[in-house]
Amino acid sequence: MTEERVHQLGRHDSWEGVRAVVAGFGVSGFAAADNLTHLGASVTALDESDADDRPEKAELLEVLGATVRLGEGSTARLPEDVDVLITSPGWRPDAPLLAQAAARGVPVWGEVELAWRLRDPDHATPWLAVTGTNGKTTTVQMLEAILREAGLRTVACGNVGLPIVEAVMDPTPYDVLAVELSSFQLHYTSSMRAQSAAVLNVAEDHLDWYPSFQDYVADKARIYEGVERACVYNVADPVTEQLVREADVAEGARAIGFTLGIPDVGMVGVVDDVLADRAFLAERQSAAAELCTIADLASPAPHFVADALAAAALARSHGVPTTAVRDALRRFTPAGHRIAEVASFDGVTWIDDSKATNPPAALASLQAYEPVVWIAGGLAKGASFDDLVQQVRDRLRAVVLLGTDAPVIAAALSRHAPDVPVFHLPAGETAPMDRVVAEASALARPGDTVLLAPGCASMDMFANYGARGDAFAEAVHRLRGTRER
Template sequence: MAETPDVGSLGRTSDWSGVRVVVAGFGVSGFAAADNLLFLGAQVTALDEHTSAEKTEKAELLETLGATIRLEPGATAVLPDGTDLVVTSPGWRPDAPLLAQAADRGVPVWGEVELAWRLRDPEHAAPWLAVTGTNGKTTTVQMLQSILLAAGLRAVAVGNVGLPIVEAVMDPEPYDVLAVELSSFQLHYAHSMSAESAVVLNLAEDHLDWYDDDPHDQPGARTGMEKYAADKARIYERVQRACVYNLADPATEAMVREADVVEGARAVGFTLGMPGPGNLGVVEDLLVDRAFIEERATSAAELCTLGDLASPAPHFVANALAAAALARAHGVSQQAVRDGLRAFRPDGHRIAHVAEADGVTWIDDSKATNPHAAQSSLAAFEDVVWVAGGLAKGARFDDLVLAVRDRLRGVVLLGRDRHVVADALSRHAPDVPVIDVGADETGDPMERVVDAAAGLARSGDTVLLAPGCASMDMFTDYSARGDAFAAAVHRRIARTD
């Protein structure tokens, strides 16, 4: 009888032959996991309920290398007998049938993060600078990558953005350092990661459809929001140098206080105000460091000016401070921080200027897919016609409306859960004009949105697409939603010129 492998001890230099691994999901991270596990000698079965031309092509490649790939409805209903390990793709809930069966049988379940951490080369293990939070993760990790590259380091953004982490750690040419973006889904299945430094940028309601309260929980059990926060807090466990947190968000400070870190790790806060010793912040128009200098009790080191950044929006500045803190914890110079932040330009659909006509500015922030992100975006403008709605993912909008109602010239709503936004507006901003363009009517919905917004806007106003909701009810993704908005704006301006 074959000996059962000790899965808990498996790593880069282990003997994987005979280890039967099921990869749940065959997207980008699932393919990377299956490909590299095959390279190590594991017996790999990859399962996915959906197929596409790209997945089929990748499946054929791995099948020629000895993998078993099933891409069809029902493929993930039953865990194959004899499975030693399940590697799940991000986003799979623990109650998914395959993962629930693994738990019942005592089969370990790893996520992409856990697999990648274990597959690091012990001779050239690049440190991880890890980023999570409800909003700003991608911008921050891309800023961090820009800073690290400006410092002359071989670095790359990985994880929830960019390259799969497994591919990065298995690269034959080792990286000096990795900028790792981690979602709560990825962190949920991470058990042994020990980042060099880590940050939780902020914490607000999001993905509560994934973290629904369990009706079978005993009295006193954690709510969905508490479970979401607990997964975010995992990023601080076993941190080696610096736990970076948001001084404006007490929840992130509480996470640091409760984290079990490596002895000697420091807590470093960032703030949009004057920083105290041990923190980073803003003095007049300067981003400054009072954490990673010897004279921090009496002085501050200049990192860059607000003018060096692509946007002066408060949340953008906060992201820059968080990225700078992680880089400084790694030993990066002030000059490299400045050069990296100067060079950085955000991806599209993040407070992107679309057009200006008749005194009205049109802004695309389709990436604002939850209320916290939308609130941050709205706070950057004075008089706003707000375009909102989509898939709310269980989130509420009362706090957002209370915070921004004095800025609202009007609101245009679209999408499946637009009533959730409308209800909050009726409770807390009943005098703000609201136009509901619906979701199911014929014609281009963004044409109706833009025409309605133009009717509400006055010279000096900003029309802001910051939906506070996901896009998949009406669009392929947030990029497609932003593109549709921008195209409709340009068509309207062309008609009215």
């Protein structure tokens, strides 16, 4: 089949005779393979891992006619006859399978690109899309809550929640989708055109994946291409505004800024602790619409307020009334491991922000509390901590470090905050988080916050950031139990 023919295929076309390879058999890979098989394509799914429920899913797909190869060496060689390769997010372009596809001229799509092509043309469900270095999940979950409050059938999907292919293939069309997109997903996406899109912030991250920061920024910029209604950007982050200026959008699309300050016309922002809209009302030249108050939100932390403003802007661009924004945000609580209070005892508050997996996310958390005993470390992914330490050194009571790249953070502290006490978790601890929590407790004073905001990925010591946060919370509760005996 010709490449041109493959690019023309959609939901109502016959995929019979299309030879598709799916690289990766996780959640998104299974969704892609399952739906392509349903459409009639000849599917081969490959994954180096046979862990978790992959074997059971493989058995199911093989009954339906797909071929699944799991285990070491499965992805070393691209099959000879391939019309399209669907890659799971996170696969680098220089991975052997993808490099072979590029050399042969085989189209490489991500799951998001596949989902866009499989939308039902008779029910063109609009996408409200969110990306950014930090805050994506919270913003998309807020957006989903607001859209539901307005009576719309919606779901959070993409990089969070439901696989996006499953969302677009649902027999009952959604009214609108709240779509979280990572830079990895955007890298393999070319034809998507969101109704409205937001870039929350852009800071150095994933430098172990990208050749340069500019390449990372370029992938984030893809989300604005072809936007129909609103490009939402962060007034405090000039990079996001520049991406809007450079984007090729549909005629009539507007640039909408969000700010923690007083909003100008065409922005949403904060006026006397009120989240205010000066973008989506007819009288915006002289008036603002109240969305909610900071007191209505689950946290007054600046990054949480910013996420709420971005979610509100996207929802308002879709025509959602202010009452739905207010009522949804009043009831919204962040998902686990995101600025979650674990306990408060002996005058010390314990906060789990294990989802802060890079320095900008950790910085946002640290700026919400003072004074802080900071728990940090893990896999730094090539990031630097110098700017972070310089900005928060006056807030730090002490620091507890763990994980592979703890020395990277320790070096930054030595350069910019040499007077701050630092404890290094020794290698080989049998109960590492219990030791971390005990040391943090010994360093904290009444009135302090002990903050797990690692600024690093977790996989050197834990299965994921959730497991890390759970271990922290369990250790805190054990400590509290011993104090209350």
